[in-house]
Amino acid sequence: MSSPRGEQVRQRLLAAATELIGERGWSAVSTRALAERAELTPGLVHYHFSSLNALLEEAALATVRAMVDRAAALMEQTTPRQGVEAMLLELEGYPGDDPTSRLFLEAYLAAGRDAGLREGLARLLADFRERTARWLERSGVPEPEATARVLAATVDGLMLHRPLDPEATRRSLAPVLDRLIPEQDRGEERR
Amino acid sequence: MSSPRGEQVRQRLLAAATELIGERGWSAVSTRALAERAELTPGLVHYHFSSLNALLEEAALATVRAMVDRAAALMEQTTPRQGVEAMLLELEGYPGDDPTSRLFLEAYLAAGRDAGLREGLARLLADFRERTARWLERSGVPEPEATARVLAATVDGLMLHRPLDPEATRRSLAPVLDRLIPEQDRGEERR
């Protein structure tokens, strides 16, 4: 196959990094902890990756990329109204205090201190925004770019607030978010 | 008064912590760095605070409390529509990569690993949400609690996305956010 012997070890390290970034926070992930979680020797980290930070970066970007693709694909199959509902439903699987949500937020923060990560994340985020905007545009939502920006920010903001505000439920939020997607009953655009 | 001799040192440490949390990230703030920034000796940190974490916690909560009070007071003097505009304007002073914005986000993240901080932040956030909700209610905005939740989340989400999306400008976002505040041309409610 196209996988040399050590490829499996790389993957295990990336998986361990994904977990630990969420659990401990970006700058508290150590080579030793990584090695223990992946059940291998500390020395291997620097054999397979040029630095600890390179490993964290690669793991974070891969995770974010996977999430973005999933969310965008899921959303594009519906109408904006249903899409918002679906997004909130999806969000309930990520209550904000789970490793994946936290990896997201940690990555945003770390991007402020790491130019490479910042560029990678910016690209992914821009991609997601553009897909969302086109999807909104298709349904005649006015100002699709700005709406996409607000939607994306709101989703991440809810993720941020979630652990501090357990009462924020999909049922109560959906009607408010729907205001962002004005209905086009008459099939006409009004400005 | 209530200020013994070392009170000034306490304040300098809190100020240094506020800066460094934003610059280096919560878990990368060290006693030595703190002491250097505040221009005093490392030993003093543990004389005036029970632990490094207690210092960070106190500094973060004080900063967030000040911001919340400021923002809420500023907002309550206007109508919701103007308030949204004012909030976006205010947000431009915190582009997301400045120490204060970052302290906010770092605090949210750290709250996931520290029960005391979580409780303090939750209280402040709930307070802000409630003030916002009452303010919206006064102007007859429907579902004021949920609307306040969405507004708060969106503001923080924008702060999170800002450094990765420099084109997000107040001008383009305001019309979209205004959709959250439906106009009440008819039944103006007064107390």
Place this chain on the structure above:
DNA sequence: AATCGCCTTGGACACTTGCCCAACTAAAGG
């Protein structure tokens, strides 16, 4: 002058950190 508190100092303690590297193993190709 002597005493009392608070405040401050600088160093010590026991760890942990990222990164490196000489030695070793294991499989593949000749």
Place this chain on the structure above:
DNA sequence: CCTTTAGTTGGGCAAGTGTCCAAGGCGATT
């Protein structure tokens, strides 16, 4: 068989970490 190459090991290094503490300073009260 031997050699080459990729992968793996465990220990070592210098620099950093939070926390503690004996020793001293210093202003106010006795």
